[in-house]
Amino acid sequence: MPAAVLDVDGTLVDTNYHHAIAWYRAFLTVGRTVPVWRLHRSIGMGGDRLVPEVAGTDFDRAFGDEVRSRWTTEFDRLIDEVRPFPGVDRLFDVLTDSGHSIVLATSGQPQHVDHFLHLLDATHLPRTTSDDVEATKPAPDLIKAALTEVSEPTGVTLGDSTWDCQASRSAGLPAVGLLTGGFGEAELKEAGAQAIYSSVEDLVDHITTSPFRTT
Incomplete structure (x- = not known):
């Protein structure tokens, strides 16, 4: 996977x-x-x-x-004031049970990412942040570094912004988009998203019966 x-x-x-x-x-x-x-x-x-x-x-x-x-x-x-989106814990479980290696690729600062992962009870997950690359999204550097972090040759990305989708496309990976960041479905598709879901919970409802893929 x-x-x-x-x-x-x-x-x-x-x-x-x-x-x-x-x-x-x-x-x-x-x-x-x-x-x-x-x-x-x-x-x-x-x-x-x-x-x-x-x-x-x-x-x-x-x-x-x-x-x-x-x-x-x-x-x-x-x-x-920041809160996790509902369903993230289920997302982690479903991806892991399906055989996917999970890695985070974020333009955020490491101390903020650490705070969020404590909220998500996910401090064990491997990650790449803005400190690990010279250029952040929409450059593909973070995504390429993330694959190296988990020693995987390929992956599928999940993001909420056009910049996430553009970075994924530049890295040669398919992207799944969420509407949770305030970007529209049409613009996520134009940026490269091959599948779009309204929320984390919506995504989980689909991948509980099929692998995390874009078709």
Whole structure:
């Protein structure tokens, strides 16, 4: 069975809008107002990609490191409000019982991922984070590193954003999309998702009777 390469933010835990608010507040500290909707459209990227995406490369050179540092502070203030999506524990069980190796591939910071995995009672799972690669999603580096982490030649990815799907496609892997991050079905398909489910629970209801695959 292929490895199950899982995103975390917006996929296993409900964080996308917390991230958008934290970025909004971080940009305000350097005098830049970026609409929250615009920030949400970039959630799923790592901070190395998000700042130039929404504010331009000149701004990133001048203020990017400061904004990214401030974002960490702002998100830390919100992190205790984060909750897992229903059904994640069942997802882990079903994937494991079906013979898939589970590995996490997230653009998140390691300390935040650790917090989420404690919420999910899943600190034992192997993972790759933003600290492990030079370029985060939508680059394929995290997904390739995740496969190396579990010594698997191939996998199927699960994510909630267009950036997850693009990263998977660039890595040569099929992607399964969830609507839990606020991205639409049509845009997930356009980005490369070969199957889309409304929630983790919806996905689990399908894979309890068939392997985790895109057809």
